[in-house]
Amino acid sequence: MAALRALWAFRGFILGSVQREFQSRYRNSLLGGAWLVLNPLAMIFVYTVIFSQIMQARLPMAEGKFAYSIYLCAGILTWGLFTEIVTRSQNVFLDNANLIKKLKFPRLCLPVIVVLSALCNFGLIFAIFLVFLGLCGQFPGWNIWLILPALGVQLLLSVGLGIVLGVFNVFFRDVGHLFSIMLNFWFWCTPIVYPASILPERVAQLMAWNPMATIVGIYQNIFLTGTADLSRLLPILALALFLCGMGGYLFRRHADEMVDEI
């Protein structure tokens, strides 16, 4: 509670930082904010061309010219949000060492800034995605709201994981390197580029242990079929809350030592 009050007191700093980050990210580039969109667009283009056209991949669960592109976007954009929050959270204390060592402020502001600015970026790309859906007549209608609980659980999961890794990373820098390798594996272990149905039975069962596979699957269902089984989020919510609790505990216990270490 006290932590929340402290965060509220520094809302000016938090919002200002999000804004500054947004401004300065594309400050020295000619195309400016366009890069924010161009990057995922290029990625989607590459995957669509390679997988959908060359490999003749077809989705078993949906028909339509854009089905694969929609499937891909639903996974890649949300996965992007997940990795942005986790990877930036795990470095957030190291990246802001300068600030932490010189000024007194609630350090929890930093992960909050990471989450908010990642959400801003995501909001922008996602809005473009929704426009694209509208243009090709695939907008899922009111069921679009179903993504909110999934997004909420995903946020909790990424923040919890990010802070746990962030605290560890201050003391054991290996964690950062290790996790970026793991993230690569994790991406390909999650049915984002390929449909889960192409997996052999034994592997598909293992998929149940991958929380991101479940979450991404929910997004894909919402955008392709307009339905989702939100009850599958419950165990992930439990995991996410556990990670958040652990992150909070580790942070409280080691916050002071952290300043000496960075």
Add this chain to the structure above:
Amino acid sequence: MSITVSGLGKAYRQYRSHWGRLLEWLPFTAPRHTMKWVLREISFHVESGEAVGIIGINGAGKSTLLKMITGTAAATEGTVVLQGRVAAMLELGMGFHPDFTGRQNVYMAGQLLGLERQEINSLIPEIEAFAEIGEYIDQPVRVYSSGMQVRLAFSVATAARPDVLIVDEALSVGDAYFQHKSFDRIRSFRRAGTTLLLVSHDKQAIQSICDRALLLDDGRLAMEGGPEAVMDYYNALLADRQNQRISQETLADGRTRTLSGTGEAAVTAVSLLDEAGQQIEVARVGQTVTLRVEAYTYAAIEKLVLGYGIKDRLGQVVYGTNTYHTQQILRDLPAGSNLRFDIRFPACLGPGSYAVQTALVSSETHLDNNYEWRDLAMTFTVINVDRPHFAGTAWIEPEILIERL
């Protein structure tokens, strides 16, 4: 708005290997670290509106102490009680983000100091004007010189008068002009009641601003007292290379005399004489006087240089030189030599009291071979009897031409 530090200490955990820390994080394991204390048993109190300087050699723990007082680093033991709005400038910059522009950083720092956006909006012109960095305000901070960063940081930290201002050595980076300007601002804050905590190696800064000084040595509070006495002790400590004795005695007027040195030679008497060779304690402005220093060598000395300085009431050196600079080095003195130096000069000094410090060394600095360093070796007073009234510590007689045009 006072600061109370009691029993403050800071220790860092040291692990024999990185794995030790990892093991310690597991539940139910014994501690595997040893504590390395960098600061211990620091207690002092700074009254509201008081200015206190902290001095000490590099690594003495000054910055760590300030970090704990401002709260950026946690104390391992002891407490800090601090009231009022604090502005702190620790090391370079204010945690500026290199990719943000100066202006963005000003907003960030302002928000971190607890200012509202509108307040910062209204302070920005003043900050820009004081920092004098021109168009750079809209450039990313990474292109700034260190001096520019300090200018901006100081301008932000002091844009609104804080109740407590904490300044780490930062200011020494700025050029003389900006140092002057910032000290003026600090002085005006002081008059308005700001409590000040200042870390500096700059003797003048400490002596002219602070009421009191603390000397940190090897993580302990080595001395606390008037800035001049502490500064003298600090200088002596610097000279304290090997087997030198440092002693301080309190004079009748309450001031502290610091003596240090290896002792191969010592000053035996210091006196001021008038034109007729009579000993005086009061000199007239412009009077020709002779400073007589007598010394004795207890051991054979290869090279001997006498240095002296005349300090004003605030402890600032008004004039000082030595026989190395005047190319009068004494060589190959046997033990038991009696020496007399007569230093004749016009007392072109403003009215007030002055002190003489002497040093017997082997070269131009007192750090090389310091036989004896003696502060407050003698004091004398200058009065203005027959000159037109003037202010200041130097008598620079002018010739003023006035024309009516």
